[in-house]
Amino acid sequence: MQTSGGGPGPGETRNVIIAIALSAAILFGFEFFYNAPQRARLQAEEQARIEATQPAAEAGGTETPAPSGPVAREQVLAQSAGARIVIDTPEVDGSISLEGARIDDLNLRDYRRTSDPTSGEVTVLAPRAAEFAHDAFFGWEARAGENTATLADANSGWTVAEGARLTPETPVTLTLVAAEGVTIQRTISIDQNYMFTITDVVRNASGAPVSARPFGTVRRMGLPQDYVRNQIVHQGLIGAFGENNNLRQVTYENANKHIRDRGRGRVGADERIEEMQGQGGWFGITDHYWLAAIIPAQNERVSTYFDARSEGATNDYRAAYRGDWREIAPGAEVTYTQHLFAGAKRYELLRDYQADLSIPRFDDAIDWGNFWFLTRPFFQWLLHPLAQIFADWGVVFNFGLAILASTIVIKLLLFPLVYQSFKSMAKMRALAPKMKEVQERYAADKQRQQQEILKLYQTEKINPVAGCVPILLQIPVFYALYKTLSVTIEMRHAPFVGWIHDLSARDPTSIFNLFGLLPFDVPAFLLIGAWPILYGVSMWALQALSPPPTDPVQAQIFRFLPLLFTVMFAAFPAGLVIYWTWSNTLSILQQYVIMRRQGVETQLDTFLAKRFGKASEAGGVK
Template identity: 45%
Template structure:
């Protein structure tokens, strides 16, 4: 009995192992940890993430050391200020230029010219519309300092002053808005005049143009740079499926670089007290720091060579992380001027916006700022289809249902063959039973006879595996989409599902909220997982009860196992699985009826309550072949 079902059992077991691995290795901390960490991060940023020393010089992040003899010794560095106040104190410690766009709000510090105050108007901490908006960047001098710097680095050995963290710029406007740039100016007193023209679009992209005019009597060599600095290691979700940390694309040679905070800390020393990694002679790309849904990335001139670097340094009791680029040297003769073009993205990783920047501003592989993963070729197109449907129906949950129907249609011919083969196998059960009884003591002849029967009847014994196996890549891709894309964050469905990316909030064990009791996470079993389990149970019971006791027990308990397994998965994924099961049941029932095969659903359910019909083995064996011959 076991031999002819070996491949089927192996495929099912493999599917279970994959799903278990996904849950316990990819989703190891569980959704509760994800929500708790996100809440802690945002609470810290909004309530305590303040920065502010009364003296700007004390809170500035001075440039550090760049490796290599060809690099300037004062390249962008990793040092950062220690916490000395609240966010409000830090914001009040220096004069500021207000930022006001449809998507972001914040300010630029005139002390250092830093972009260090950015909040995202369109996104809130929870599904509650009155919850605080997301705070992305915060100034130095307070907890969780996170900011961006641009400017120039002087050549090694040069005493020529250049703007730094203590430089107090003057501005020609008080508010930066889309289409209304702000110009910052500073004179170093030794013949160099620096101008920084900052523009911002309606989304989250800043354009930075740094100009220098040399009125001194000497040639000056300068290097343009841009950097993102983050003080302190943030809480991370710890999911293998999600990258959080430093990220960048540094030219075609070195390509995509993804470094977690812990991995970077283990790198070799770049300079005393600083560890990290450097990529030289890159053309085209960007570097930055990413969270699950938000990121800050600096983007150099895409036509010129640059050196990309990720670094980490111990500052007081915390580590400070930095992603920066260093441009090629510019020799500025007396009376000459030069300019450097760069950009800063500081906002939500919206797919349309990220793709738009890559296309319109020709930023090489900027789409990789979103962690599409190894199955990029399938995951991203699936999201594009989902998003397109969403734009027409206005609900991502409905879009998931429609995509499931489309995928069913795509795989319909293969599924038809699978279900038809399964139907034929069920029709041949009496003959298969007779063969097993006839060669009970000779397993080799038994297997040969069974294979001959399969060949004669054109039956594929493993065909039934395909409907299950085809769901696995779709399952993974949809899980990734629900997990990483901000479009799915807080996306509602109907009824009690207010966030498709979060688990079903209801729970059977407190009677769906009627009892004031919060069950442990292992007992989280919402309404949609139960619906999924019921549809899976129906699908299993449409087939005859397996004669093998082990196989029978496995099929009986599998829906229960999957119900609890998917209890903590995103609701959108459980809805997909439930809807897919329902479509599969409909399709399988139609094909079974078309092939004249009895649907065993009601008989199997009756059998569970002791009303078991006569087994289809010895009793039905003589009659079935006769019916088959008549056909």
């Protein structure tokens, strides 16, 4: 953008203004969609905390009323401690409720709520009577003629051997007397990460055949504790199901709209947000970095749906399914195995589960966005492998170095195009005196002025728009890195050298308290940190190497841009600012060398000569 100026004509001025407007629109768009929601975090959390948690009807059954109003999670767990199975693995801790065999208490050992390593563990699942309730449960329905009844639902009382403890080495087996002569034996196992395997054996010891089918539900009562509305990353109902297992996403906001439409009679009382028939797939509820999803048997014909209902003072969000009917003869049994993923959306882990369990599009639980063909390859083929190399070397801030290294790789890949662009810019700068002469000679005839300038371009074999190429090439990289920083958990709380403890968050320092030297906190809107300032300096230096606009209005605009962009970049993730600053630095070195070889003196040469008291000898120019 800063390289596109060259002439004072109205058409050229218009192009410059359009370029600036588009750039500002992009940056203000990121500010609106990313930074503004972050500033609304406290308000959203407070709103979520006052939401009451009420009971809801389960798929295939009803629930015993829960205590009215939200209750602290610890209190609920303490009250039901005697009816729980402990979960203890290297990655998670928590418990399973014997009421409904609900998996409703799960914490992630390796993830903290903040970048402070002493802060509490991230909680993924919480009991239904607690604040921010979020759970998963599985059951069975029975069919008798046109009627159905539940064999196992969210209230069923399961039993387990005393002292049972779920670890990767020790599965647990629960038993339920579902009906007269019908029992269900459920075995739950967990791997070293976040995948539960649930295997049910339904035995019919009655004298009559039983028709039964499985169901499962992932439910959330109210919004997540740390929920901030964010257009960059999808949060809400998600899954890949239906005939073609297409990815389907419904935000909390759209689910709430469905609830309002139901209340106004615009949709039927029993109409769901979405319901599809198909084979296998997966479905659940996703947060920014966490996912709880059911994976039915991939050969199972299922009816999967999303739904949301108002339950008192809060909303009940659900992703659920029902499987095929099974005919169980007297004395016979059926076995059914399904899975539950509850944990962090780590790319490699999702990809491995996708391959090992044949789960369609499971790694799309990470919101790669509509431009997935940019974001996914950028992360999968460049950023993540580079970070893994540095991690293998024992580097703590491996993703920070990966950002720097990826910039070099991109510069090398684009070097042929950028080299020609910089050569054209150097010629444009050398041509500036002749252009100024033409402008002065034909100051009263703008049309003739433009004609003569075009002749100069043709004579010198210069493409005046070639200088825009470096900026245009940076835009897709800018977006890919921004999206990657925003949605991948690998970037969450990823540290860098110095004061940057989270590459996905803004630079926490501010020039207004001398970067922490003065003992007072600075309001968020005054957080203009060291890295954004370094970015502004790099942008100014890059401008100093570019052909200066001869039009005074354009020149004034360009002089103001580094300051404007410094303020806007202050709200961006630190990783993005580091990338752009490093990219500018490499461009400065690259462009300066090219201009020296072309024998062109730059504003940077002039500035350095004035500051250090000696003439610049760039490319032999004195």
